[in-house]
Amino acid sequence: MSTSPALVVENLTKTYPAKGKAPAVEAVRGLSFSVEAGEFFGLLGPNGAGKSTTLGCITTLVRPTGGRILVAGVDVVAQPIEARRRLAVVPQTRNLDRDLTVREVLTYHGRYFGLPAAEREARADRLMTELQITEKATSKPLTLSGGMQQRVMIARALMHDPRVLLLDEPTTGLDPQARRQLWELLQGLHKRGVTIILTTHYMEEADRLCQRLAIVDHGRILTLDTPDNLKKSLPGGAILDLVARTPQPLLPTLAALAGVVRSERLEDASGDATKERLRLFVDAGDGLLDRVLSVVKSAGADLDHVSLMAPSLEDVYIHLTGKDLRE
Amino acid sequence: MTAFLALLRRDIVVASRNALMLLTASLTQPVLVVLVFGNILPRLHLVSDEFRAVMVPGLMSITMLMAGVQGVLMPLSTDLGGSREVDERLLAPISVLGVSIQKVVAGAIHAGTAGLIALPAMMLLMHKVTGVEVHPRWALLLPGVVLSGLLSASFGLTLGTQVQPRFAGLLFAVVLGPLMLFGCAYYPWMGLAVLGPVKYVFLLNPLVFMSEAMRMAVTPDVPHMPTPLLVGGLVGFTVLFVVLGTRSFARRTIL
Numbered sequence: 001m002s003t004s005p006a007l008v009v010e011n012l013t014k015t016y017p018a019k020g021k022a023p024a025v026e027a028v029r030g031l032s033f034s035v036e037a038g039e040f041f042g043l044l045g046p047n048g049a050g051k052s053t054t055l056g057c058i059t060t061l062v063r064p065t066g067g068r069i070l071v072a073g074v075d076v077v078a079q080p081i082e083a084r085r086r087l088a089v090v091p092q093t094r095n096l097d098r099d100l101t102v103r104e105v106l107t108y109h110g111r112y113f114g115l116p117a118a119e120r121e122a123r124a125d126r127l128m129t130e131l132q133i134t135e136k137a138t139s140k141p142l143t144l145s146g147g148m149q150q151r152v153m154i155a156r157a158l159m160h161d162p163r164v165l166l167l168d169e170p171t172t173g174l175d176p177q178a179r180r181q182l183w184e185l186l187q188g189l190h191k192r193g194v195t196i197i198l199t200t201h202y203m204e205e206a207d208r209l210c211q212r213l214a215i216v217d218h219g220r221i222l223t224l225d226t227p228d229n230l231k232k233s234l235p236g237g238a239i240l241d242l243v244a245r246t247p248q249p250l251l252p253t254l255a256a257l258a259g260v261v262r263s264e265r266l267e268d269a270s271g272d273a274t275k276e277r278l279r280l281f282v283d284a285g286d287g288l289l290d291r292v293l294s295v296v297k298s299a300g301a302d303l304d305h306v307s308l309m310a311p312s313l314e315d316v317y318i319h320l321t322g323k324d325l326r327e
Numbered sequence: 328m329t330a331f332l333a334l335l336r337r338d339i340v341v342a343s344r345n346a347l348m349l350l351t352a353s354l355t356q357p358v359l360v361v362l363v364f365g366n367i368l369p370r371l372h373l374v375s376d377e378f379r380a381v382m383v384p385g386l387m388s389i390t391m392l393m394a395g396v397q398g399v400l401m402p403l404s405t406d407l408g409g410s411r412e413v414d415e416r417l418l419a420p421i422s423v424l425g426v427s428i429q430k431v432v433a434g435a436i437h438a439g440t441a442g443l444i445a446l447p448a449m450m451l452l453m454h455k456v457t458g459v460e461v462h463p464r465w466a467l468l469l470p471g472v473v474l475s476g477l478l479s480a481s482f483g484l485t486l487g488t489q490v491q492p493r494f495a496g497l498l499f500a501v502v503l504g505p506l507m508l509f510g511c512a513y514y515p516w517m518g519l520a521v522l523g524p525v526k527y528v529f530l531l532n533p534l535v536f537m538s539e540a541m542r543m544a545v546t547p548d549v550p551h552m553p554t555p556l557l558v559g560g561l562v563g564f565t566v567l568f569v570v571l572g573t574r575s576f577a578r579r580t581i582l
């Protein structure tokens with residue numbers, strides 16, 4: 001067996017051509033990353049970042065403008081059919097065949113990939129059990145809840161035993177419980193050795209599931225590392241948020257304190273001019289909190305809130321892009 | 328090839344489950360037309376036997392055209408619609424061309440079935456069939472039905488990939504309606520000699536060749552257009568629409 005990576009993306013670009021009055025869109029502008037076999041990899045980015053376009057190029061449904069993609073060593077542009085045998089995708093929009101039953105969705109997928117009858121049936125049964133959709137075997141997909149449909153799409157994807165499983169925002173639109181179940185399911189698949197590539201715009205999801213992740217925006221990778229390393233990459237290493245009513249600005253004095261690496265004033269929704277919301281990236285060494293509190297006291301300010309926390313991926317994202325992912 | 332046959336099988340299985348609905352959709356019109364023009368009006372002596380003999384192959388070709396176009400057009404609108412069900416097909420180990428050809432073949436089977444059911448249904452409904460010379464000649468009918476089916480289905484693929492689903496109603500009114508009226512379904516092309524050179528304008532209408540092929544196959548006594556022209560037209564239009572349809576299918580599906 002070759003030891004080629006499960007996926008290689010090199011300098012991928014995609015420009016959707018101008019259509020009528022709509023101008024051309026540079027959806028992907030030079031992405032490169034590679035994913036090892038057995039890895040759980042994430043693409044994290046806001047709406048319009050180019051995540052689906054990237055997945056489309058990998059899965060042969062979007063023609064790349066430039067660059068090269070290898071799935072388990074197979075070039076997706078030169079040998080699309082061979083590439084398709086090695087990959088499977090759970091798309092962002094639910095696209096189950098509405099004219100078939102759940103079981104048939106699986107067995108027909110097996111037929112498309114040329115699985116012999118016995119194997120097809122056995123695999124469909126096993127996957128339905130594993131994904132807990134057996135009781136829906138004879139239902140039509142459109143009668144199922146979003147979470148159920150998502151499971152059916154995952155079962156369908158696994159029918160032909162792909163080397164790489166790609167999931168495009170699989171938990172968007174699911175309730176918290178269904179989302180948690182799906183996470184467990186994906187972790188289970190990963191433990192069994194399936195290579196997984198997932199896109200998401202949920203920080204918590206990326207943090208919890210992915211071994212490595214790329215933060216993408218405007219078709220470019222801003223950074224790529226393990227979630228822990230990404231968080232460590234923030235200045236300081238901890239975040240101190242502070243809200244106070246104050247007669248004079250606190251920021252300049254606080255920013256000058258030893259241990260404060262960077263500081264920002266955050267918008268306050270209340271519109272109260274005397275209220276100051278600050279975020280300090282700090283080196284949470286000895287006595288830092290004391291020093292901060294004494295600055296607050298000597299300024300004659302009323303402290304409403306103070307918290308010291310480890311940075312989250314969201315903080316990484318805000319730091320890198322200067323904008324809030326959830327907006 | 329495995330994927331091609333599996334996709335075809337899926338389409339046939341799904342269509343046969345909806346057989347009643349699909350057949351009702353395709354057959355209601357020709358059956359009612361036959362009932363009125365083939366049964367009631369002749370009894371009132373308002374329609375001659377000659378017209379009945381001319382009308383039967385014409386209605387077969389109309390049935391096939393409608394069934395072929397709709398058989399491709401309707402699934403295509405879900406396929407290419409918001410949920411893009413077509414992606415499941417495109418992700419199968421088969422070329423995009425293979426997927427579109429498979430659609431044409433499925434549509435042709437649909438059209439051919441409708442045409443072959445329409446024929447006996449119409450003959451049953453005619454008043455005093457004896458007066459009308461309808462003699463299906465199978466050796467001509469089967470290839471005629473196959474080619475007509477492929478032509479109709481590839482026409483459906485061309486329309487379905489070029490026209491947005493919301494204009495489907497308009498399409499039927501302004502494209503298919505006129506094609507049917509000027510498709511030599513209700514009059515033989517040879518009879519159009521009375522129009523002089525204008526009869527050649529009719530050759531722009533693909534349905535003309537389907538009607539004439541059916542005419543040759545089921546009503547031997549009614550003169551039909553010269554066979555080379557007939558076969559040339561059927562094959563030519565089929566090739567044209569297969570090329571146009573598969574091309575625009577590829578453009579619509581692989582972004």
Ligand SMILES: Nc1ncnc2c1ncn2[C@@H]1O[C@H](COP(=O)(O)OP(=O)(O)OP(=O)(O)O)[C@@H](O)[C@H]1O
Nearest residue numbers: 016025027045046047048049050051052053054582
């Ligand atoms: N078929 C298309 N034609 C033209 N532009 C497109 C097309 N598909 C996507 N785009 C544009 O390309 C850019 C990237 O879109 P893409 O769908 O890849 O983003 P995404 O990261 O998946 O976003 P989301 O989180 O909303 O799914 C966007 O600006 C989008 O408008």
Ligand SMILES: [Mg+2]
Nearest residue numbers: 051052053092
């Ligand atoms: Mg997307």
